Amino acid sequence: MSITTTTNSKEPRITLVGAGPGDTDLITLKGVKALKTADVVLYDALVNEELLEFAPEHAARVYVGKRSGDHTYSQDAVNKLMVDYAINYGHVVRLKGGDPFVFGRGYEELDFAALYNIPAQVIPGISSSIAVPGLQQIPVTHRGLSESFWVVTGTTASGKVSTDVYEAARTKATVVVLMGIHKLAEIAEIFKNEGKNNLPVAVIQSGSTRDEKVVVGIVDTIVELAEENKITSPAIIVFGEVVSLHPKFQPMKEFYDIVAEG
Amino acid sequence: MSITTTTNSKEPRITLVGAGPGDTDLITLKGVKALKTADVVLYDALVNEELLEFAPEHAARVYVGKRSGDHTYSQDAVNKLMVDYAINYGHVVRLKGGDPFVFGRGYEELDFAALYNIPAQVIPGISSSIAVPGLQQIPVTHRGLSESFWVVTGTTASGKVSTDVYEAARTKATVVVLMGIHKLAEIAEIFKNEGKNNLPVAVIQSGSTRDEKVVVGIVDTIVELAEENKITSPAIIVFGEVVSLHPKFQPMKEFYDIVAEG
Numbered sequence: 001m002s003i004t005t006t007t008n009s010k011e012p013r014i015t016l017v018g019a020g021p022g023d024t025d026l027i028t029l030k031g032v033k034a035l036k037t038a039d040v041v042l043y044d045a046l047v048n049e050e051l052l053e054f055a056p057e058h059a060a061r062v063y064v065g066k067r068s069g070d071h072t073y074s075q076d077a078v079n080k081l082m083v084d085y086a087i088n089y090g091h092v093v094r095l096k097g098g099d100p101f102v103f104g105r106g107y108e109e110l111d112f113a114a115l116y117n118i119p120a121q122v123i124p125g126i127s128s129s130i131a132v133p134g135l136q137q138i139p140v141t142h143r144g145l146s147e148s149f150w151v152v153t154g155t156t157a158s159g160k161v162s163t164d165v166y167e168a169a170r171t172k173a174t175v176v177v178l179m180g181i182h183k184l185a186e187i188a189e190i191f192k193n194e195g196k197n198n199l200p201v202a203v204i205q206s207g208s209t210r211d212e213k214v215v216v217g218i219v220d221t222i223v224e225l226a227e228e229n230k231i232t233s234p235a236i237i238v239f240g241e242v243v244s245l246h247p248k249f250q251p252m253k254e255f256y257d258i259v260a261e262g
Numbered sequence: 263m264s265i266t267t268t269t270n271s272k273e274p275r276i277t278l279v280g281a282g283p284g285d286t287d288l289i290t291l292k293g294v295k296a297l298k299t300a301d302v303v304l305y306d307a308l309v310n311e312e313l314l315e316f317a318p319e320h321a322a323r324v325y326v327g328k329r330s331g332d333h334t335y336s337q338d339a340v341n342k343l344m345v346d347y348a349i350n351y352g353h354v355v356r357l358k359g360g361d362p363f364v365f366g367r368g369y370e371e372l373d374f375a376a377l378y379n380i381p382a383q384v385i386p387g388i389s390s391s392i393a394v395p396g397l398q399q400i401p402v403t404h405r406g407l408s409e410s411f412w413v414v415t416g417t418t419a420s421g422k423v424s425t426d427v428y429e430a431a432r433t434k435a436t437v438v439v440l441m442g443i444h445k446l447a448e449i450a451e452i453f454k455n456e457g458k459n460n461l462p463v464a465v466i467q468s469g470s471t472r473d474e475k476v477v478v479g480i481v482d483t484i485v486e487l488a489e490e491n492k493i494t495s496p497a498i499i500v501f502g503e504v505v506s507l508h509p510k511f512q513p514m515k516e517f518y519d520i521v522a523e524g
Contacts, residue, residue, distance in 0.1 A: 025295065028388060030287035099392050101401035102411075107507060110399060124393035126290060130361050131386035137372060139363035141415070148414040148426040149364075150435060157405055164410040167433050173412060173426060245369060 010039065010090025014082060014113045016106050018099040018125015019047045023208040026126045027051060034123055038093040040085040042078065046097030046234060048209075060089070075105055079112035086118050099127040103153050103178055127151075129176045132207030133238050136214055138246050140174050145241040148173045154180020154187060154237070161186055169194045174240035181205075181235040184223055191219045191239060200243035205235040216248040272301065272352025274380045276344060278368050280361040280387015281309045284471040288388045289313060296385055300355040302347040304340065308359030308496060310471075322351065337367055341374035348380050361389040365415050365440055389413075391438045394469030395500050398476055400508050402436050407503040410435045416442020416449060416499070423448055431456045436502035443467075443497040446485055453481045453501060462505035467497040478510040 015034045020026035035041065035054035043052065045065025052061050064073045064081065073081075086092045100106030100122055113120040129151040130140055140149035150173040152164045161183050168175045169191045180187055181203065191199060201222040205213040217225045219239070243249060277296045282288035297303065297316035305314065307327025314323050326335045326343065335343075348354045362368030362384055375382040391413040392402055402411035412435040414426045423445050430437040431453045442449050443465065453461060463484040467475040479487045481501070505511060 020290070023292070025292035026290050026386065028282070028288050028290055029294065030285070032291065033287065099396065101396045101403065102392060103403050105405065106396075107399070107401040107404050122396055122399060124288065124388050124396045126386050126388060127392055130364060130389055130392075134361065134363045134368075134384055134386045137369070137384060139369040140413075141363065141365050142369050143367065143419055147418055147424040148412060148430070150410060150412040151402075152410040152435075153403070156409055162409040164433065164435060167435075168410070171426065171429050173414075173429075 012086035012090060012092075012118045014086050014092045014094060014109075014118055014120040015123060016094045016096065016100040016109060016120065017123045018104075018127070019043075019051055019095050019097055020126035021098060021128040021131050021208040022046070022048055022206060024048050024050045026131065026208060028123065028125070030123045031125065034093050035095070037091055039090040040092045041095055042082055042085070042092060043095040044097050047095050051095065055093070060085070075108055079109055082109060083113060083116050083118060086113070087116070096125070098129075099125040102127045102129060102151065128207055128234075128236055129178060132204050132236050133176065133202065133242075135208055135212075136202065136204055136246060138202060138238060139242055140176065140238075140240075142242050142245065145245075146172070146174045149176060149240075150174070151176045151178065152180075153178055154183050161190070166190055169196065169239075174238065174242050177237040177239070179233075180237050181226070181231060181233050184226055184237065187237065188219050188223050196239075199239055200241060200246075200249060202238045202243045202246060203231050203235055204238070205231045205233075207236065214246075214248070216243060216246050216252065274345075274348035274352060274354075274378075276348050276354045276356060276371075276375045276380055276382040277385060278356045278358065278362040278371060278382065279385045280366075280389075281305075281313055281357050281359055282388035283360060283390040283393050283469050284308070284310055286310050286312045288393065288470060290385065290387070292385045293387065296355050297357070299353055301352040302354045303357055304344055304347070304354060305357040306359050309357050313357065317355070322347070337370055341371055344371060345375060345378050345380060348375070349378070358387070360391075361387040364389045364391060364413065390469055390496075390498055391440060394466050394498050395438065395464065395504075397470055397474075398464065398466055398508060400464060400500060401504055402438065402500075404504050404507065407507075408434070408436045411438060411502075412436070413438045413440065414442075415440055416445050423452070428452055431458065431501075436500065436504050439499040439501070441495075442499050443488070443493060443495050446488055446499065449499065450481050450485050458501075461501055462503060462508075462511060464500045464505045464508060465493050465497055466500070467493045467495075469498065476508075476510070478505060478508050478514065
């Protein structure tokens with residue numbers, strides 16, 4: 001028996017890698033090691049493209065996020081591309097913003113790889129749900145203020161606000177809403193209906209990057225503040241007493257107290 | 263004016279670094295960069311000590327977790343050590359398991375540093391709450407199964423199960439309980455009281471490390487399974503339909519279906 005080495009003799013395999021929230025230094029060492037052995041990198045819109053420099057020169061870099069105009073690859077198309085590249089080129093790194101399993105549809109990709117018996121591995125990433133508030137020094141949990149945090153999507157498969165947001169608004173948990181900025185008014189209304197008009201809220205756009213913007217307020221004021229500050233996607237929304245720990249919150253609270261007294 | 267350089271002329275500063283769940287490769291590039299410029303590293307019990315190798319030779323490595331016997335440094339003692347070292351030695355890296363703000367009491371440390379006007383920065387870490395299920399290929403969110411996940415502590419400051427666990431058991435969220443393994447029976451009871459006897463549950467010990475152990479069952483069976491398999495701390499518990507995606511779940515489900523039919 002002899003071993004022949006040709007360009008397409010590489011064993012197909014797939015690694016889902018969480019790229020983190022945007023700052024290239026927030027990828028893990030393990031994620032970098034995977035990139036360094038990639039033959040193909042399939043990457044999303046929310047991934048910082050500087051990370052592609054970790055891949056070898058020969059590796060193909062394929063963008064599967066939004067393209068010019070509004071066209072997006074469907075999940076089916078991404079799944080097929082991923083398997084096709086693995087069979088033809090070897091090691092495919094599927095580089096995804098944040099963590100692959102936090103609204104990342106990572107499991108669907110694993111599942112598809114399994115259909116073709118292609119070994120697949122997951123390397124977790126820093127999720128913006130925890131890290132983006134954290135980088136603003138807003139802890140998702142804090143003794144005396146919050147014993148839990150609940151991460152919900154603002155946009156479900158049907159395009160609606162998740163019914164879980166309605167449940168979350170009733171609880172004491174810190175509530176982190178991802179992909180909800182375009183529905184901020186609707187979501188704030190849900191909290192108002194629970195009598196949480198004065199609950200502190202932060203909206204953070206492009207967390208961890210040079211374009212980071214933060215707005216801090218309360219349920220009653222956050223929609224106006226976000227509009228005034230032209231906050232757009234990608235942004236996360238944090239509802240909870242922990243937001244009162246943000247340095248911008250205290251002076252604002254004093255201002256409102258004065259207004260209320262006046 | 264002249265600049266004098268002495269061993270204690272370094273500007274005091276503090277960096278809280280999330281070390282991730284255990285696998286040394288799950289620290290971020292940014293965390294490694296911080297360690298490489300540390301004069302002192304203060305590290306916890308759940309931190310993989312191999313990470314200390316990233317610190318310069320001259321850096322002091324100070325363990326502030328549990329020591330022989332049951333003695334633990336109090337949070338106050340850690341805060342004071344941290345500030346004292348920063349003033350006397352320069353850059354203190356406070357290396358914490360997981361993410362500093364997920365039940366890590368990181369904000370208390372930031373707050374204490376601020377009292378002394380010592381600049382402090384946070385570098386997020388991979389939280390076991392998301393990554394440990396993820397490495398077992400259990401996604402905390404998955405289309406059709408879960409639109410949210412709720413992370414709760416099993417052990418509050420008073421030593422009790424958080425009341426948030428009671429609320430979480432009522433919802434459709436994937437519920438991840440940290441620091442709850444010693445109260446597994448009590449927590450399972452809470453889910454039983456909500457009629458969730460058949461809800462899939464996973465218990466994962468020492469996730470991401472060589473000692474990793476996983477047990478998969480349902481609310482009614484998980485306590486016995488965890489005992490049989492001698493699961494101990496540190497371990498996380500995951501309640502939710504997403505656990506049914508774990509490869510060990512399907513054959514077990516078929517077994518129970520057969521038993522039920524028999």
